[in-house]
Amino acid sequence: MRAMKLLRTLHNVSDIFDQHCIRFLAIKGPVLSQQIHGSSIYRRSLDLDFLISQEDVRKVDKILRTKGFIRLHPKADLSNLQQKIFMARDNVACYEFASTRIEIHWRLFENPNYLDIAFDELWHKRTVIALTGKVLPTLGHSDNLLYLLAHGAKHFWIYLKWMDDIVAFSKIIPSDDYNEAVRLARKYDLSDVMFSSLDFIRTFYGKELKISTPPSAPRSKRYRRLISAFRCSFCESSQLGKEVSPRWARTLIFLRQFHLKSTFSYRMRLTLRWLINFEDLSELQLPSALFPLYIFLRPVFWLKRFIKGKTDG
Incomplete structure (x- = not known):
């Protein structure tokens, strides 16, 4: 239904x-x-x-x-x-x-x-x-594969169904499209994200992938850090409602997102995103000229949501 x-x-x-x-x-x-x-x-x-x-x-x-x-x-x-x-x-x-x-x-x-x-x-x-x-x-296949891998990595593979999607995708993607996805990953500095995700799914999920990581794929410090973060986040998500609170789990994932890319522009944009929450605007109507004042009022709204248990941003 x-x-x-x-x-x-x-x-x-x-x-x-x-x-x-x-x-x-x-x-x-x-x-x-x-x-x-x-x-x-x-x-x-x-x-x-x-x-x-x-x-x-x-x-x-x-x-x-x-x-x-x-x-x-x-x-x-x-x-x-x-x-x-x-x-x-x-x-x-x-x-x-x-x-x-x-x-x-x-x-x-x-x-x-x-x-x-x-x-x-x-x-x-x-x-x-x-x-x-x-x-x-x-x-298209190459864009979709890279998007799904980047999306899963951004949330640190906390759901098995996302891994299942990659396993299924590996069975239908033509080799030329996979090679194009690898090229795009290198272009956007996501090689570590792509290959750590594929290797994590292959070893942790335990299902065969019909695509292989190129022999020249990086095994950098960031790659190893991401593998560890994927494992920790998945284990923490399975404990929600027990030792780990959803609020704390979301905070950990946000902090780990700083490891996905090391560029200043990426990390600065990640930080700035948390300066504005547009749910606040339904309570606070400011004219455009006074909108910058919201930056100073933001902590008040954040504290209000924290008390209510809603701290998504």
Whole structure:
């Protein structure tokens, strides 16, 4: 029942985008499940994800709200300045329709210094998936593999289903596409992330991968540190509700994200992202000229969420 509702909403949103000539890529969720497992319901999904061009964000927001979609994040209406800051800080706006959550992304990750392949490039290399009578565009094989590995690494592989996705992907990806993913990983300084993830899945998950790590793959200090962090994070996540609190687990993962890349720009962007939480704006409406005052009020809002047990940022 849940899966059918997701598929109906997926088709509904894709039809809306097609009608308004909005380029989009359906990522993760039922489309990924169909692509790598051969069934849209093999992997359980709680929401739908779409990637669009940053130029279309305002247009899509207006269209979806006109069609009855409720915007969940950001809840408050933003000024032009706040909108620019929001889009620089985050990479997703969330909506709800018929009890289904829809996430609209304008780049792959909130931190553009992690992996930021231009939408036009992703669109050019897209592939299509036939899903219950409709053809949907999604990420090409090389982009998708690197994205899934970078996504799993960013969350330190706390879910087995993400590892299962990589195992399944390794069975269908052509060798040329895998080699292209390796090239992209080197281009974006993600070789350690890619190869440590593959080796961790191979040894920890215990399932055979149909792709092999190149003999020249790095075994750097960062590679070894990531392997250790993946192991620790997965073990900690399995203990949630026991010794480790969700709040502390999220904090540990955030701190470990500093190990993913060593560049100053990546680490600075990771730090700055936590200076603004747009949930605060639903309680505090500041004109653009006074918006910088929020930086000084931020600790007050953070303390309020900490007391309530909500410290995601």
